[in-house]
Each structure stands twice: as structure tokens, then as C-alpha cells.
Amino acid sequence: MLARLLQRNAIPTTVFELDKDRHARTQGGSLDLHEGSAQRALKEAGLYEDFLKHARPEGETLRIYDPYDKALLDESKDASEGRPEEMHGRPEIDRVLLRNMLLDSLERDSVQWGHKLIRVERHADDESHELIFDKHDTEKFDLVVGADGTWSRVRPLVTDAVPAFSGITGIDVHITNPEVRRPKLAERVGKGMCLTLGPDKGILCQRNGDGAIRVYALMRDAASWHKDCGIDWNDAEAAKSTFASRYFGNWSQTAKNLIVESDSDVVPRPIYMLPIGLRWQHRPG
Numbered sequence: 001m002l003a004r005l006l007q008r009n010a011i012p013t014t015v016f017e018l019d020k021d022r023h024a025r026t027q028g029g030s031l032d033l034h035e036g037s038a039q040r041a042l043k044e045a046g047l048y049e050d051f052l053k054h055a056r057p058e059g060e061t062l063r064i065y066d067p068y069d070k071a072l073l074d075e076s077k078d079a080s081e082g083r084p085e086e087m088h089g090r091p092e093i094d095r096v097l098l099r100n101m102l103l104d105s106l107e108r109d110s111v112q113w114g115h116k117l118i119r120v121e122r123h124a125d126d127e128s129h130e131l132i133f134d135k136h137d138t139e140k141f142d143l144v145v146g147a148d149g150t151w152s153r154v155r156p157l158v159t160d161a162v163p164a165f166s167g168i169t170g171i172d173v174h175i176t177n178p179e180v181r182r183p184k185l186a187e188r189v190g191k192g193m194c195l196t197l198g199p200d201k202g203i204l205c206q207r208n209g210d211g212a213i214r215v216y217a218l219m220r221d222a223a224s225w226h227k228d229c230g231i232d233w234n235d236a237e238a239a240k241s242t243f244a245s246r247y248f249g250n251w252s253q254t255a256k257n258l259i260v261e262s263d264s265d266v267v268p269r270p271i272y273m274l275p276i277g278l279r280w281q282h283r284p285g
Contacts, residue, residue: 001041001042001045001102002145002147003015003102003106003110004045004047004102004105004106005041005044005045007106007107007110008045008046013110014110014111014112014139014141015106015110015111015112016112016115016117016131016133016139017111017112017113017114017115018114018115018116018117018148019113019114020113020114021113021114022099022100022103026096027094027095027096027099028095028214029094029095029206029208029214030056030059030092030093030094030095030206030207030208030209030214031092031093031095031098032059032060032090032091032092033051033055033090033091033092033093033098034089034090035089035090039051039089045105046105047101047102047105050101051093051098051101054093054094054097054098054101054209055091055092055093056091056092056093056191056209057091058191058192059091059092059191059192059193059206059207060075060090060091060092060192061075061076061190061191061192061193062075062192062193062194062195063075063076063188063189063190063192063193063194063195064194064195064196064197065188065194065195065196065197065255066196066197066198067196067197067198067248067250067251067252067255068251068252069252069254069255075192076190076191076192092192092206092209093209094208094209094210097209112136114135114136115133115136116133116134116135117131117132117133117148117153117154118132118133118134118153119132119153120132120144120146120153120154120157122157122285123140127142127284127285128140128141128142128285129141129142129143129144129157129285131144141285142285143285144285150163150272150274151163157283158280158281158283159278159280161274161275161278162274163272163273163274164272164273164274164275165223165270165271165272166271166272166273167220167221168218168219168220168270168271169218169219169220169221169222169223169225169226169268169269169270169271170201170216170217170218170219170268170269171216171217171240171243171259171266171267171268171269172214172215172216172266172267172268172269173215173217173240173259173262173263173265173266173267174212174213174214174215174262174263174265175212175213175215175258175261175262175263176210176211176212176263177211177212178211178212178213179211182257182261184254184257185213185254185257185258185261186213188254188258189205189207189213189258190207191207192206192207193205193206193207194206196251196255196258198251200219200220201217201218201219201220201247201248202217202218202219203215203216203217203218203248203251203255203258203259204216204217204218205258213258215258215259215262216269217243217244217247217248217258217259218269218271219247223270225270226268226270231243233266233268236264236265236266237264239266240259240260240262240266241260243259243266244256244259244260
């Protein structure tokens with residue numbers, strides 16, 4: 001998005017991307033874009049109308065169940081009733097669609113694929129920054145913007161804070177074509193988000209634009225849990241069954257089926273975070 005805005009104002013911009021191309025991996029679930037922030041940026045970028053073609057207002061709705069299938073909240077019946085005002089105006093869009101829309105808006109060849117950033121070095125003499133990549137020549141710039149996630153190689157230039165384990169871990173799975181393959185689960189989740197919540201754990205589901213359901217089964221445990229628990233993650237079917245029975249054993253079968261009846265791939269997800277309230281001082285470049 002920043003590259004798009006800069007280019008619209010005739011400021012030369014290059015984006016260095018780790019992936020080998022736009023199809024290298026899945027992009028995860030969907031994002032809710034709010035009226036006063038993300039949607040404003042889309043309007044400034046001249047992309048708002050394209051966004052509306054892919055936006056899913058129905059994705060705003062939320063269902064919450066307890067572990068035994070008691071419905072605690074169901075906004076799909078009447079999404080406007082009782083919902084806080086700040087929860088309106090934030091339709092969902094799939095990450096892959098949003099990313100493609102942004103990529104297509106950039107000038108040709110402004111994205112340099114297959115660049116793994118190793119570190120950034122600051123040159124005090126001219127306040128420029130040099131990017132050092134693993135398999136490519138270094139590049140020098142007067143302004144560098146880090147958008148490289150949790151384990152950023154750019155952030156150490158402005159703060160010594162490092163990500164810490166949040167205390168929450170679990171697995172990431174998904175269910176493709178649920179209306180045909182898993183109709184009962186499709187009905188439970190609906191068209192938006194569906195949370196099944198219990199003490200210190202939960203099964204968080206999100207409907208995507210292609211109809212698939214993203215499922216995150218999370219709990220409190222150690223950062224090394226996925227390595228130490230004894231579950232063979234390479235055997236997906238056995239892993240899902242063992243995980244569901246061991247950690248969600250007394251929950252309803254429907255809740256557990258969101259895990260057990262998912263597709264045959266499982267990704268452990270220890271959750272890391274930066275310190276709450278972290279700030280840093282502006283530095284030139």
C-alpha cells in the first residue's frame with residue numbers, strides 16, 4: 001500500500017519480497033478493513049472501487065459458542081441488533097485478493113521477488129541504509145521501510161525490543177468446500193467468524209471468500225509445546241485426532257470435528273508478540 005501511495009506521488013519505490021513470486025504460498029485467512037483507516041488508505045490509493053468488488057460485509061458477523069454447543073451470541077440472525085457501533089463498517093477481504101490487488105496496482109518491475117533480507121546497515125556519513133541480501137547484490141537507499149513481520153531485520157535499527165512468546169500456542173488448519181464436504185460444520189460457522197471458547201483455550205473459525213473455513217485451535221502452553229508434545233505433525237490425520245482428544249477431549253463432538261474433519265495439513269502456531277505499548281523514536285532514513 002505504501003509503495004502504491006508513493007508511486008502515485010512520483011516517488012521511486014522498490015519492494016523487496018522474500019517469496020519467489022506471488023503464488024509461492026497461501027496468504028492465510030481474511031482481514032477486516034475499517035472505514036477510518038484501511039478503507040481511507042484504499043481511497044487515497046485509488047483502489048477503493050476494486051476493494052468493493054471483493055469485500056464481504058457478511059464476514060463481519062460473529063457467532064460464539066461455549067464448549068458444549070450452547071450459542072452465546074449469533075449476529076447472523078440480526079447483525080445490527082446489539083452490536084457496538086465500532087463493529088460496523090469493517091468488511092472482510094481475503095489476504096490473497098488484497099495482496100493481488102495491491103501488486104497489480106504497482107509499476108512494472110517495482111517488486112523484486114526472491115530477496116531474503118539478512119540485515120540493514122546504516123551509513124552515518126550520508127544517513128543512507130544498505131540492504132544486505134543472501135543471494136543478491138546489496139542495495140543502498142535514503143529511506144527504508146520495514147514491513148517484514150515479527151522477526152524483522154529492519155526493526156533492530158530503531159529498537160532493541162524482541163518478540164516474546166505470548167503464552168498461546170496451537171494449530172492452524174482449514175476446511176475447503178465445506179458446504180459439500182462438511183455441511184454441518186459449514187452451518188455452524190456461517191458466513192463470518194465463529195468462536196468456540198472455553199477456559200484458557202478456544203477454536204476460532206473464519207470463513208474465507210472462496211468458501212473455505214480457516215480454523216485456529218489455540219490454548220495456553222509452552223513455546224516449545226509443538227516440539228515436545230510427542231505428536232507427529234507429518235502424520236496429519238493422526239495428529240489432528242490426537243490433538244483434539246488430548247486438549248479438547250470433553251468438548252462437544254461438533255467442536256472437535258472442526259479440527260478432526262479439516263483438510264490433511266496441520267501447521268503448529270506458537271504465537272509471539274512485541275511488548276504492549278512499544279514505541280520508538282524517529283530516526284532519519
